[in-house]
Amino acid sequence: MRIGILTSGGDCPGINATIRGVCKTAIKHYGMEVFGIHSGFRGLVDDDIIPLTEDSLSGLLNMGGTILGTSREKPFGKRNANSLDKPALMLNSIREHELDCIVCIGGNGTQKTAAKLAETGVNVVSIPKTIDNDVWGTDFSFGFDTAVSIATDAIDRLHSTATSHQRVMVIEVMGHKAGWLALYSGMAGGGDIILLPEIPFNIHNIGDTIIDRLKKGKPYSIVVVAEGIATPDGKKAAQYIAEEIEYETGFETRETVLGYIQRGGAPTAFDRNLATRMGGHATELIANKQFGRMVSLRGTSITSIPLTEVAGKLKLVGENNDLLLQGRRMGVCFG
Numbered sequence: 540m541r542i543g544i545l546t547s548g549g550d551c552p553g554i555n556a557t558i559r560g561v562c563k564t565a566i567k568h569y570g571m572e573v574f575g576i577h578s579g580f581r582g583l584v585d586d587d588i589i590p591l592t593e594d595s596l597s598g599l600l601n602m603g604g605t606i607l608g609t610s611r612e613k614p615f616g617k618r619n620a621n622s623l624d625k626p627a628l629m630l631n632s633i634r635e636h637e638l639d640c641i642v643c644i645g646g647n648g649t650q651k652t653a654a655k656l657a658e659t660g661v662n663v664v665s666i667p668k669t670i671d672n673d674v675w676g677t678d679f680s681f682g683f684d685t686a687v688s689i690a691t692d693a694i695d696r697l698h699s700t701a702t703s704h705q706r707v708m709v710i711e712v713m714g715h716k717a718g719w720l721a722l723y724s725g726m727a728g729g730g731d732i733i734l735l736p737e738i739p740f741n742i743h744n745i746g747d748t749i750i751d752r753l754k755k756g757k758p759y760s761i762v763v764v765a766e767g768i769a770t771p772d773g774k775k776a777a778q779y780i781a782e783e784i785e786y787e788t789g790f791e792t793r794e795t796v797l798g799y800i801q802r803g804g805a806p807t808a809f810d811r812n813l814a815t816r817m818g819g820h821a822t823e824l825i826a827n828k829q830f831g832r833m834v835s836l837r838g839t840s841i842t843s844i845p846l847t848e849v850a851g852k853l854k855l856v857g858e859n860n861d862l863l864l865q866g867r868r869m870g871v872c873f874g
Contacts, residue, residue, distance in 0.1 A: 541572045542825055543588065543638040546605040547579030547612070547645035547652070551670045551682030552806035553814040555599040555606055557644055560818020561666075562591050569826050574636060579645070580652060581612040583629035588636055600815075601805045611648065615655045626659060633661060640825045644668050646680075647853060650833060654850035662830040664821045665846060668814075670802055673717035675852035676844045677835035681814040686713070686801045687723045693797055694728025694761060700793075701759040707749060707784055707792040709762045711777035713801050716767045718856045720801070725763035725871075726862055732760065732872040734780065736767035737856045740874025745780070746787030748872040760790075816841045 544561055546554050558575075565571035573591045576582035599606065614625035633641065640662040643653040646669035657663040667674035670686035690712045701708040710730075714720040718735025725733035732748055734740050749760045762780060770779040777794040785792045806814065817834045820841045824832055832843040856863060867873065 540569070540639045540825065541574065541637055542640045542642060542822075543574045543576050543583075543633070543636065544591070544607070544642040545576035545579050545582060545644065546607050546609045546668075547643060547649040548609060549611075549646065549669070549802060550604050550609055551668055551802050552603050552685035552804060553681035553810040554644060554668055555602045555604065556806060556811045556814035557666055557668065557681065557818040558606065559596045559599040560815040561642055561822050562596055562818075563593070564819045564822040565825070566593060569822060571822070571825075574638065575607050576641075578608045579610040579612050579649075580614050580629065581610045582607075583632045583641075584612065584614055584623070584625045586628075586632040586635065588632060600811055603804045603806070613648070613652060615652060629656070630659060630661070640664060640830060642666065642821055642825070646671070647674055650674060650846065651850045653833075654846040657831045657846055662825075663846065664824050664830060665833040665849075666817050666821050667833060667835065670720060671714050671717050672719040673715060673854050674849070675854045676833060676849045678838065679813065679836050681806065681810045681817065682802075683719065683723075684809040684813075685804070685807045686720055687727065688807055689801050689804070690720060690724035690797055691727040693795070693800075694724060694730065694763065697795060698729070698761060701761055704791070705758040707760045707762060707781075707788070707790045709764055709777045709781045709784070709792060709794040711764045711766055711775070711794065711796045713797070714765045714767055716853065716855070718765045718767070721763050721765035722856055722860070722862060722866075726866055728761065728763065730761045730763040730871065732762040732874075733866065734762070734764045734768050734776075734874050735856055736765050736769070738858075738873050740768065742780075742783045742787060744874060745784060745872065749784065749788050749790060
């Protein structure tokens with residue numbers, strides 16, 4: 540059996556570990572041939588495909604990024620009269636290389652494209668990856684734990700500046716429209732105020748929380764903000780919250796935007812193991828001819844669900860999330 544593997548969308552820690560998990564299992568256990576597809580779905584369009592061997596996989600487990608490269612190519616997007624027939628080009632590349640299955644590693648957009656590719660008759664297995672942890676159907680995606688660790692470390696470091704200068708420190712983390720990264724890093728880092736896209740906030744409540752802390756002898760506060768919170772006129776989350784806090788309270792406020800640092804570097808041990816397990820399970824699905832499925836983590840078990848159940852859905856933080864509820868019990872302000 541000949542399988543192709545691609546990585547699509549934003550980079551995140553653990554992609555290379557997943558590639559290694561898929562390829563080593565395929566080559567050593569099942570005797571399959573594996574081909575790497577460069578730059579995501581664009582590599583299928585451009586026929587940029589190379590064979591992968593055991594030698595290709597050395598040193599991948601702790602390496603950040605993706606050796607295959609990535610892109611945000613959307614081959615099933617709207618076409619005009621002069622545009623390429625990208626789906627046809629992809630199918631031609633798959634036929635030319637006699638690929639029996641395509642493994643697609645990516646986030647929400649990738650899962651949607653993978654589902655559309657499966658609709659054309661191509662055998663597809665997908666693996667969720669994102670630091671945002673917003674892929675529906677899996678408890679956690681690899682990359683999330685590493686991003687939480689990076690953000691938590693940054694929050695820990697900002698605590699000392701906040702206390703030393705008696706300031707309010709606003710830290711903006713990634714997450715797109717989901718608040719998982721803000722919730723988990725905010726709670727792990729001892730955030731006093733945590734703002735999520737899923738929960739409407741009142742700036743007066745935030746100001747009152749900061750003033751109440753002052754009255755209790757704590758003239759400093761840590762505010763963790765998800766990048767996707769609602770702000771007027773499209774203002775950046777941290778900038779808007781910092782400005783409003785200074786206006787409401789008169790406190791000296793500083794903002795820090797962590798940005799792409801959350802997506803880079805070596806994955807944590809948890810993400811390395813999760814990526815390895817997910818990669819191995821994807822290969823097992825292929826060997827058993829269980830196509831059109833996405834690998835997922837449920838509790839402590841690696842399983843899979845139909846791609847049709849995943850595509851187009853977003854996993855958001857619910858009001859009854861246990862970590863959110865525990866934060867409220869402890870007096871954390873969520874807006």
